Amino acid sequence: MAIEVRIPTILRTYTDGQKAVEGNGETLAELFADLEARHPGIQARIVDGDQLRRFVNVYLNDEDVRFLDGISTKLADGDNVTILPAVAGGMA
């Protein structure tokens, strides 16, 4: 089951500069574990414990997975996953 994963600039150090990589998994959690096997270190930048990091946005076919099932969101062959760090900050 091939899933295309688009990697943001900040995480391309883990993918040898590649903008997109392929991965496998029945769910997002499995997909990130699969990516970790080939790109060590990347998982911890996306996942914190058993949840997505608060300031990392993950989209499945253009939909923010927070409005789906988060890290348990089910995947199907040919899906596209995009990872984008939030652009956020402020004086607080």
Added chain:
Amino acid sequence: MLTITQSLYDQIVAHAREDHPDEACGVVAGPVGAGRPERFIPMLNAARSPTFYEFDSQDLLKLYREMDDRDEEPVIIYHSHTATEAYPSRTDISYANEPGAHYVLVSTADTDGAGEFQFRSFRIVEGEVTEEEVKVVEAY
């Protein structure tokens, strides 16, 4: 050093003033690798807060898709501080994820009589902040 046109500078300042007392935020995109800010893209502060900003997640996706299609990158990521100086806060530093970008901070605190308007630019790389000179030009 950040080199920026007077027109883009004015647009950033106008956006910050307009959204005061909330923090304003946005991007100036430019051709990949050129380091030249060109396309002004004001963003909605989804947090609508005087002390925090965050791009809306759908807007963020659309923005990055669009930049990707146009071979652009975020050359400037700007936001305003409404009651404090134009210097990256701890929050700004921990969420700074574009080591190639110029982080522009403007302070609209002057509208509260707290001093002069400030427009400053920084690099934020792996938690380290370096201020840089801002050069305003008529055109590139």
